[in-house]
Amino acid sequence: MSKLHNDLPTGKKQISLATLLTGLVSVSVLLTLTILLIASYQSNKQSLFTTTLALNYSTAEKMSQTMDSLFKSMRSSLQYTAAYLSENCHMSETEVQKQLDLLRHNSSYFNSIMVVDQDGMFRSIAPASIAAAGQPIASPVTREALDSQKSYISKPFTSPTGRLIVLMSEPLYDENGDYRGFVGGTLYLGDNNVLNMIFGKNDIDESGSYFYVVDTTGQLLFHPIPGRLGEDVGANSVVQKVLRGQSGHELVVNTLGVPLLAGYSPVTEVGWGVIVNSPISVVYEQLHRLIRSIVLYTLAPFVLLLAAAIWLARKLAGPFVSLADLVNRLGRGVRTPIPDLTGHWNREADLLARAVASTFQDLQKQTDQLTHAAMTDALTGLTNRRTLEAILQQWTSEQCPFCLVLLDIDRFKTINDSYGHQTGDEVLKHVARMVGQSVRNVDICCRFGGEEFVVLLPHSSLTDAGICAERIRTTIEQSKAPIDRPVTVSLGISCFPSHAPLPRHAPAAQGLLRC
Known part of the structure; x- marks a missing residue:
């Protein structure tokens, strides 16, 4: 038995059967x-990419078809009016004006409708406040429409008033077939009209998707960011394709360097293009x-x-x-x-x-205790500053709207000097309890430091924050304090993002607390 024991291999690492x-x-x-x-x-x-691209293409195609149908209806309306005026070329100015007013109010297609004679004079215009009959036309675009003597649609141009305008016109002929001018309608792309009602409410949805419309030169006509209207994005490869009459979908990097999943389709009636984008980051x-x-x-x-x-x-x-x-x-x-x-x-x-x-x-149990200790102020039991900054970082990075109420105990140093620091701690705990009783369950109460407290109100307006701050103030002032006089606080309010728009990748918590 001893020999058997001595013959066993030594110095080798052995693995137990259970471990193996x-x-x-x-x-x-x-x-x-x-x-x-x-x-x-x-x-x-692959499935998400394919689905998103197909959905964006389908949306762009439907939007372009809708826009195409609208422009066809607008042109049909102008053609009907032109034919009517040509057949009744001896109508009085008053009758012509009534006809224009009727067309403008019944269709809601155009912001203004005009009749210009062959000499370049306004014969009638609706609304009449824009120009007086008998005045000569001054716009180069109007002159181009007159000289074309055929169906015409202008490129978007900026008027002296700063509006982005599109002009559509149809020629007028008399009973002998002689050219007598045109009847035209204008679309103010930024004002109320049927086109703007359908495509003007262009916001980025919850999934991050949005659309934009470009004219024949690559100029932005509709975009979720109003400040970009009129910007030239013709360098975008998708814009170039859609302006060549192509439709489809692909992964593209826009002019701002953002990778997007784009679907695009042309508006054949006017040569414009509709592009629907989804940021690739949203898909990820x-x-x-x-x-x-x-x-x-x-x-x-x-x-x-x-x-x-x-x-x-x-x-x-x-x-x-x-x-x-x-x-x-x-x-x-x-x-x-x-x-x-x-x-x-x-x-x-x-x-x-x-x-x-x-x-x-x-x-x-130890982990829970450590986690709770790391997130909680030991004196008041409220959330501590480290957790507050983490929450602010998360909310601002997610663009979650919220309001922040900052409160400070008035003359707290005097309390410590007069009653002692132990009583001062009792005052801090008292204020913490009153703050906790004055807010909603979803609100977050934090001790920021010393006698300063912060209350975070998610998805709240400035008015809601003001009501909450006043409730906190009155609750503390009217409560029975640990000292022989009322405790009062001073409060301040800030809301994100209205009061503290942060630059991209900025340190959110520090930037907000400085505001």
Whole structure:
């Protein structure tokens, strides 16, 4: 027996059977989960890209068809009016004016409608406040429409009043077929008309998608950012394609360097183009949320499978561990009666399970205590400054609107000097309780430092913040304080983003608290 013990290999690292089985199963499950996640990521990425591109293209195509139909209806309306005036070329100026007013009010297509004779004089115009009959035309665009002697639509141009205008016209002929001028309608792209009612409310939706419209030269006519109207984006490859009459969808980098998933379609009637964009970052955010959901849903089965593998490994290795202990004792020459090995089947698994459970509970309890201590002000029990800054960073990066109420205890130094710092601490705790009683459950109360407190009001207006601040002030002032006189506070309000628009990538919390 002693010889057998001495012949055992020494100096080599040995792996127990339970560890080996557990490791093999764990690696297998981890590899399977990793492959699943990678395959799911790639598959869903392609699916999201394809779906977003197809949706943007479909939206752009429908919008361009709608705009095309509108312009056809506008032209048809002008053609009808031109035909009517040509057939009744001897109508009085008053009758012509009535006809123009009727067309303008009934269709709501145009902001103004005019009749210009062959000599370049306004014969009639609606509304009459724009120009008087008999005045000569002054706009080069109007002159171009007159000289064309055919159906005409102008490029968007800026009027002396600063409006972005499009002019459509149809020629007028008398009973002998002689050219007598034109009837024209103007669209003020920034004012109320049927085109602006449909396409003017152009906001970036919750998914980050938006559209814009360009004219034949690549000039922006509709865009979610009003300040960009009139900007030349003709260098954009998608804009160049849509102005050549092409339609489709593709991944593109815009003139500002932002990668986008774009769908585009031309408006054939006027040569304009509609482009619908979705930032690629939004698609990746959706993809990451999906992957996190997959991980969340597969985590429980994975843990259960791993636990079962560990249990089975221990179950199988139990008798061998007992036998190894026995052989080891015997090998050292210790006389030991051979025990009943059946009693050892669950010994290691039970001990390990109890030890792990106990350790995990202790660790979780310690972690919770440390987390709570790191996030909470020890004196008042409110959220501390570090957590406040983390919340501000998150909200401002997500562009979540909120209001901030900052309050400071009046003459707090006098309280400390007169009553002592221990009483001052009681005043701080009292104020913290009153603030907590004065706000909603969704509001966040923080001790910013010293006698300063901050209340965060998510999704609140300036009016709501003012009401909340006044409620806090009166509650503290009217409450029974730990000292023999009322405690009062001074408050200030700031709202994001209206009061503190932050530049991109700016340190959000510090920038807001400076405002």
